[in-house]
Amino acid sequence: MKLMKGNLMLGVLLSTVFGALLMLLLAWTAPAHLRPLSPRIFSKKFEWQVQTPHPLDLKYPQSYPFLINHPDKCESPGDAPFLLMLVMTQPQDTGIRQAIRQTWGNETLVPGVVIRRLFVLGLPQPLFAQELRALLEEEDREHGDLLQVGFLDTYHNLTLKILTGLEWMAQYCPTAHYVLKVDNDVFLNPSFLVHQVLWPNGPRQLDFITGYIYRDARPERRPGHKWYMPPELYSQNEYPDYCAGPGYVMSGSLALRILTIAQRFKAIYVEDVFVGLCLKQLGVKPTPAPPNTFLMLRRKYNHCAFHRLVLVHHFQPQELLQIWPDFLTSNGACPSV
Template identity: 35%
Template sequence: PMSLLHTVFYDGTIQWRRIHFLATLPQTQNISSKHELNMKNQTTVTVKMIQQVPQTQPAQMTPVPYVPPGPYVVEYPYEYHFTINEPHRCEQEKPYVVFVIHVAPHNRAHRDAVRSTWGSEGLVLDKVMKVFFLLGMQTGGDAQQVHERLMQESKEHRDLIQSDFVDSYKNLTIKTMVMLEWLNLFCSNASYAMKVDSDIFVNVPKMVKLLQKAPKTNYMTGHVVYSNPVLRDPDYRWYVPEEILPDSIYPPYAFGLGYILSLDLPKKLIEASRHVKALYIEDAYLGLCMKHLGILPIDPPDKDYFNDLPLSYSPCALSKIIAITIDPSIDRVKMWKDFKEQAKDC
């Protein structure tokens, strides 16, 4: 007989298992056998075993191309693996804040811009900062070339974390959950982490001053979104069908451009994800997991601290925020130098 093995849900939680083959199963017959086990000459046990023994050759395995489950279904939880990793740096360097910057594998320019600007601040107000870049797998004809360049870049900077999911917009939830898994496994000794998009400027000293007065546990802050409706029109970019999420309103969540969380949360959010169906809108999905935990994200003291709209360039304007989107036309290195020289006079 032919059998197609596919996706498994178990134990009342959600778990993806990809087993992609057609198995031609041989006919079997029952065979009885007896085995005598002598246990240090103290006793003899006779065990009768019924075995399923094939009458013919072993199963023939025919590979079947993997078919994605659909554009609105996210394959998480699933056991992804780290293909490039820095498993010991947090343990060795004991950072106060870990920045995890989400970036495309091919986007070396954004990584270098961060390294030469705000990401270069390793010690701020006597607190150790550490920057890592998180990426998935490149696809397409240049995938091998990108991989080779990443391996060299990793040797040079030791700040890349790569996992074996396809790096794409629809997989941002996977990327976010892999980030939480990495923090839980390799960086739980830090106090806080900040998720940052690669086109964001971070005012690190202002962030540290905020965290010195922040809760140590169950803490998430950023640009918190309230009462955001779930979009049901398929023509909208963030459309979500009702069978994926029946709720009409999202719970409060921190907008994905940049948010901060205490390092007790990754483990809790990973556990919550076992019970909350994954949603491809990654920041809203974290809000659903936070709701499951009974924890709310917290507004910062000033709601303008996290701004998703680019400001017109001004060192004094940058001195008043923690995270903001950078207009692509702006020279980031020049902006950084101006900020360092002029912001103290604002």
């Protein structure tokens, strides 16, 4: 067991280093005068342009093709999926995805509840597209859980990731009771999420979305900041209430309504804020989660404390692999709350 865990952690480390080297090589080898091209990758029928009129301007709605797809992922002889996990990831994150499969992304982790998992990713930078294509195809043949969409995989395209993930849900998994959007740098407790937040034996919650709720947040107006929002893209001085991007869960019915309303007004690149704008258009407010269960700041692992949490942000795959065997042991000795 120790040898298997060591090998898996080594794989995660090598994958992380490989991804970092890819990004560095891109920065070193691309001449300053080089214009982004529109190469054909994965599909002869699809082309994309890296540049847009404004660097933070999104092209949506637009028909982005599913280049790696599993249309039968939600088909089963039994019940419709109770929870569809849409995990945001980058093409080079092979080791991170494997760590998630071995820990909180295990579809069989919650007995008696049907969970389906998809890793949503875009296209790599053109320089390494062919090399990563072969690796992704091999990974998907083994696990069958990649959803690759035809736009460049960048931080500013996170809104496109969640919207195209919802497009996939609408087309291939419309009966899912709940949809979880989650980043790949978190600790997640699916059992607590299912039994203490979503309640599989209770009535279906319709206009429902929850997570860590930001209220009265203001746009960042400093150019160069990670979340800079230029006034020409969003002119108001305050954002509506929204659930923080590292992880939020919504009812399947609300996910379909968000997807519909998202195509009727201008998309912005700050993904969680944009979902909040969609909620405002729909007249829906986020539902508070049980207090202190979605943590946006890192917390040191504690067995009993983590069994009473849904999510903790800023968790790396190596840490997940280290704590998971202990987390799976019984929490019967933990004090009740």
